[in-house]
Amino acid sequence: MSLRYKKVTVKVGSNVLTKSDGTLNVARIAHLVDQLAWLHQKGVEVILVSSGAVAAGRSELKLQKKLDTVSARQLCSAVGQVKLINRYADFFREHGIVCAQVLTTKDNFADRDHYLNMKNCITTLLENRVLPIVNENDTISVSELMFTDNDELSGLIASMQNSEALIILSNVEGIYDGDPSLPTSNIIEEIDAKDKDWMKNVSKQKSGFGRGGMLTKSSIARKVAKEGIEVHIASGLKDHILTDILRVDRQAKHTLFKAEARKASNVKKWIAYSDSFAKGELVINQGARDALYSEMATSLLLIGVVDVKGSFEKGDIVKIVDEQGNLVGWGKAQFESEKAETEAGTKYKKPIVHYDYLYLIED
Numbered sequence: 001m002s003l004r005y006k007k008v009t010v011k012v013g014s015n016v017l018t019k020s021d022g023t024l025n026v027a028r029i030a031h032l033v034d035q036l037a038w039l040h041q042k043g044v045e046v047i048l049v050s051s052g053a054v055a056a057g058r059s060e061l062k063l064q065k066k067l068d069t070v071s072a073r074q075l076c077s078a079v080g081q082v083k084l085i086n087r088y089a090d091f092f093r094e095h096g097i098v099c100a101q102v103l104t105t106k107d108n109f110a111d112r113d114h115y116l117n118m119k120n121c122i123t124t125l126l127e128n129r130v131l132p133i134v135n136e137n138d139t140i141s142v143s144e145l146m147f148t149d150n151d152e153l154s155g156l157i158a159s160m161q162n163s164e165a166l167i168i169l170s171n172v173e174g175i176y177d178g179d180p181s182l183p184t185s186n187i188i189e190e191i192d193a194k195d196k197d198w199m200k201n202v203s204k205q206k207s208g209f210g211r212g213g214m215l216t217k218s219s220i221a222r223k224v225a226k227e228g229i230e231v232h233i234a235s236g237l238k239d240h241i242l243t244d245i246l247r248v249d250r251q252a253k254h255t256l257f258k259a260e261a262r263k264a265s266n267v268k269k270w271i272a273y274s275d276s277f278a279k280g281e282l283v284i285n286q287g288a289r290d291a292l293y294s295e296m297a298t299s300l301l302l303i304g305v306v307d308v309k310g311s312f313e314k315g316d317i318v319k320i321v322d323e324q325g326n327l328v329g330w331g332k333a334q335f336e337s338e339k340a341e342t343e344a345g346t347k348y349k350k351p352i353v354h355y356d357y358l359y360l361i362e363d
């Protein structure tokens with residue numbers, strides 16, 4: 001019996017791990033661990049991104065007074081993460097597997113050094129046959145600098161670790177072609193990452209304990225699939241779902257985002273997730289935009305830059321927008337903002353962003 005992948009990132013949403021009364025669904029966690037352990041024993045490298053800390057903490061605490069959102073999140077996650085990780089550790093131990101807790105914040109990916117440090121941490125765990133369990137550190141995350149949700153974090157981890165697949169387990173069977181609560185809606189079984197049409201059916205609606213909803217899952221899934229990683233969105237409430245997705249002799253109804261054949265380089269992957277760390281902005285004209293989107297690998301030259309906003313140093317990430325303010329992509333600046341400003345619109349030879357350090361969002 002063969003398996004589809006040898007290296008996967010699995011993300012589990014809060015609603016899979018909690019019951020409707022908010023308490024941890026211990027039987028569900030045990031069943032997920034059984035499947036993850038089976039994969040681990042078959043030699044698959046697994047990284048688990050698990051939500052559920054806030055939900056687990058909330059059900060444990062009897063709050064004496066009403067707290068503001070930030071304090072409540074800090075308190076609940078600090079208490080809940082301990083409960084959650086202990087459950088995982090106990091269940092994995094029964095399978096003879098050592099797991100590890102990796103708590104992170106968006107800041108830990110801010111520059112290339114931090115990013116590579118995080119990558120090294122997870123790689124070292126995997127090399128030592130330790131199963132990493134990653135979660136955002138909500139206790140110390142600053143609201144404005146948080147991941148939208150753990151879907152975004154799992155996309156980043158899958159990309160950073162060069163996983164072959166990202167499996168997102170939620171409380172729905174996949175992406176529906178209409179309102180998920182209507183009997184007339186059906187699961188879209190396969191999505192081409194280039195296609196956008198189906199997105200109109202995805203609403204902002206989210207489940208009881210979820211943070212981002214299907215909308216973030218969808219856009220992250222597209223982004224990750226375009227980097228050459230297959231993305232499966234499936235129900236974590238279904239028995240054997242993980243093993244059914246990985247075993248070639250099994251099938252399970254869910255949504256698959258087909259990976260694009262072209263694989264992005266490691267540096268481009270890092271830049272793809274660096275939007276919130278951009279220090280400045282380059283406004284480019286239509287000609288430059290067309291050149292960047294042409295079939296040829298093209299660097300951004302200053303001749304096509306009409307405005308330089310903000311202050312940045314050589315090596316900083318800059319945002320690239322068109323004259324209408326639409327986002328074109330991000331890149332690593334080859335020189336500082338002052339020089340870019342002076343030379344903007346000129347035939348200055350050295351590109352402000354080299355193609356190897358340029359990530360374009362598609363239109």
Ligand SMILES: Nc1ncnc2c1ncn2[C@@H]1O[C@H](COP(=O)(O)OP(=O)(O)O)[C@@H](O)[C@H]1O
Pocket residue numbers: 012013014015016169170171172174175176177178179180201202203204205206207208209210211212213214215
């Ligand atoms: N077209 C759609 N197909 C599936 N789910 C959808 C769609 N539009 C909105 N949703 C909502 O997205 C929810 C899942 O996202 P979320 O609440 O973030 O879960 P999780 O806790 O797993 O991250 C579903 O429970 C559903 O209410």
Ligand SMILES: N[C@@H](CCC(=O)OP(=O)(O)O)C(=O)O
Pocket residue numbers: 012013014015050051052053054055077135136137138148149150151209210211212213
């Ligand atoms: N770090 C949070 C995760 C919040 C979150 O993204 O939840 P979800 O949308 O259910 O994946 C927690 O552990 O509660």
